[in-house]
Amino acid sequence: MSEIQNQYAKRYKPRKIINYLMLTIMLLSTLLALIPLFSILTHIGISGIKALDLQFITNLPAPVGEPGGGMGNALVGTLVLVSLAALMGIPVGVLTAIYLSEYQQTGLFPSTVRFVADSLLGIPSIVVGIFVYLIIVLPMKSFSALAGGVALGIMLIPIVIRGTEGMLKMVPDSLREAALALGMRKWRVIVSIVLPTAIKGIITTIMLGIARVAGETAPLLLTAFGNHFWSTKLDQPIGALPLQIFTYAISPFDEWHNQAWAGSLLLILVVLFLSIIARLATRGNKLN
Amino acid sequence: MEKVIQVNDVKAWYGSLQTLKGISLEIFKNRVTAIIGPSGCGKSTFIRCLNRMHEVVPGAKVEGKILINKTDIYSSQVDPVEIRRKIGMVFQKPNPFPTMTIYNNVASGLKLNGVKNKRVLDESVEKSLRRAALWDEVKDRLNHSGMSLSGGQQQRLCIARALAVEPDILLMDEPASALDPISTLRIEELVQELKEQYTIVIVTHNMQQAARISDYTAFLLNGELIEYDITENIFTKPTDKRTEDYITGRFG
Numbered sequence: 266m267s268e269i270q271n272q273y274a275k276r277y278k279p280r281k282i283i284n285y286l287m288l289t290i291m292l293l294s295t296l297l298a299l300i301p302l303f304s305i306l307t308h309i310g311i312s313g314i315k316a317l318d319l320q321f322i323t324n325l326p327a328p329v330g331e332p333g334g335g336m337g338n339a340l341v342g343t344l345v346l347v348s349l350a351a352l353m354g355i356p357v358g359v360l361t362a363i364y365l366s367e368y369q370q371t372g373l374f375p376s377t378v379r380f381v382a383d384s385l386l387g388i389p390s391i392v393v394g395i396f397v398y399l400i401i402v403l404p405m406k407s408f409s410a411l412a413g414g415v416a417l418g419i420m421l422i423p424i425v426i427r428g429t430e431g432m433l434k435m436v437p438d439s440l441r442e443a444a445l446a447l448g449m450r451k452w453r454v455i456v457s458i459v460l461p462t463a464i465k466g467i468i469t470t471i472m473l474g475i476a477r478v479a480g481e482t483a484p485l486l487l488t489a490f491g492n493h494f495w496s497t498k499l500d501q502p503i504g505a506l507p508l509q510i511f512t513y514a515i516s517p518f519d520e521w522h523n524q525a526w527a528g529s530l531l532l533i534l535v536v537l538f539l540s541i542i543a544r545l546a547t548r549g550n551k552l553n
Numbered sequence: 554m555e556k557v558i559q560v561n562d563v564k565a566w567y568g569s570l571q572t573l574k575g576i577s578l579e580i581f582k583n584r585v586t587a588i589i590g591p592s593g594c595g596k597s598t599f600i601r602c603l604n605r606m607h608e609v610v611p612g613a614k615v616e617g618k619i620l621i622n623k624t625d626i627y628s629s630q631v632d633p634v635e636i637r638r639k640i641g642m643v644f645q646k647p648n649p650f651p652t653m654t655i656y657n658n659v660a661s662g663l664k665l666n667g668v669k670n671k672r673v674l675d676e677s678v679e680k681s682l683r684r685a686a687l688w689d690e691v692k693d694r695l696n697h698s699g700m701s702l703s704g705g706q707q708q709r710l711c712i713a714r715a716l717a718v719e720p721d722i723l724l725m726d727e728p729a730s731a732l733d734p735i736s737t738l739r740i741e742e743l744v745q746e747l748k749e750q751y752t753i754v755i756v757t758h759n760m761q762q763a764a765r766i767s768d769y770t771a772f773l774l775n776g777e778l779i780e781y782d783i784t785e786n787i788f789t790k791p792t793d794k795r796t797e798d799y800i801t802g803r804f805g
Contacts, residue, residue: 439648445609447662447718448638457665461652
């Protein structure tokens with residue numbers, strides 16, 4: 266055996282051991298990461314399913330002591346708020362991402378935009394609430410669904426920008442070149458080649474963003490405020506599942522605690538439902 | 554013989570790196586012209602200048618004059634999109650559009666330029682696939698994804714896609730270098746058939762391939778055109794020592 270082969274042979278055993286050790290650590294970390302995730306889901310599932318029935322989804326909250334109240338208004342409120350946020354966040358976010366990825370990748374302006382988006386991602390959500398309170402709630406002299414939607418929209422924009430940009434960057438340049446070489450105009454290449462190729466990832470990113478803002482409580486405290494009655498008016502305060510969950514969870518009543526769990530389960534189901542719809546909607550897009 | 558492309562003192566840069574240092578040559582109608590040379594000599598840059606694809610890379614710059622059918626393609630009145638519609642391009646790695654079917658891949662150039670007539674599209678797809686020698690293999694599964702094909706088939710799909718917009722000139726940037734020998738042979742046969750109707754410029758780092766399929770050969774080295782002649786002359790009696798060294802395998 267040559268000297269080099271000797272060295273290899275000598276290192277073989279320790280290398281094996283380190284390999285197993287590292288694999289074990291990685292596996293343990295994975296399990297560790299799964300524990301909270303799994304226990305949250307099972308706990309919410311078990312605690313929430315008790316109070317979650319049709320009535321819970323369709324009824325207004327009942328006064329303390331009265332049975333049969335629900336979170337129907339909060340569910341509608343969350344859907345209204347999330348729709349407003351999506352209406353604002355998705356177009357702005359996706360178009361910004363297209364600009365950053367397809368038109369102006371480098372330079373002072375795009376890097377500033379990226380920096381600002383990254384900073385917005387890390388900003389405490391209550392700060393967004395305060396900001397919207399100042400620019401919308403105070404001038405309108407009222408808490409409102411609009412203010413809540415704008416607050417969530419502001420939070421959604423950077424998530425969509427950075428996520429979508431990443432997905433667009435994953436589309437190989439060779440496809441853009443193939444399309445350009447066929448004599449397609451640039452906007453055509455983006456609309457017909459780049460976006461369809463990246464659409465699945467973009468949808469996933471958007472759904473993650475929606476899920477994130479749908480569960481936000483802090484920015485809504487100062488904007489949508491919450492409402493115990495049916496309302497879909499944009500200039501009026503509106504209920505939202507996270508707000509209702511918060512109110513019920515800090516109350517001293519067992520019945521409300523149960524309903525808070527049911528509300529949490531409902532929130533998770535809403536997000537899941539939206540994701541499934543988005544997936545189904547883009548599935549037909551695979552071959553067109 | 555009719556000159557289709559006249560290249561006059563073309564220089565090209567990527568940022569501050571000059572990759573072409575003044576190339577002048579003429580390319581003839583219905584002939585296969587091979588561009589050979591070692592890696593990084595500017596072969597790909599050169600053919601990308603011919604259909605104004607060089608400039609799509611950020612920071613890229615071209616100087617000089619290129620006349621195609623007597624039109625100065627770098628004149629300010631010329632729309633690069635129009636130039637690219639008349640010149641087909643096939644790339645090194647097969648790049649079918651992954652979201653599209655085989656049919657739509659071939660039809661994409663026409664469809665996305667506004668052709669909607671189903672009969673016109675059907676005819677164009679069949680004709681292009683036949684010319685690319687792929688029709689018999691895919692005619693029963695035109696609605697499958699282009700990605701379901703083998704590498705060699707994908708490359709012929711890309712050739713069909715380029716032919717569908719009915720160009721006069723076909724640029725091929727090492728079209729067989731990512732393929733196995735049998736697929737390579739098919740592409741080479743195809744090039745021979747296609748030159749009846751098209752003027753073909755092919756970049757290759759495979760000298761045997763250049764010798765087999767081309768009528769003219771240009772040897773590039775470090776961004777300069779060292780020698781350009783009938784292929785037979787380049788490979789049997791090169792006039793420049795560097796060409797001789799390269800084709801005999803002494804470097805590159």
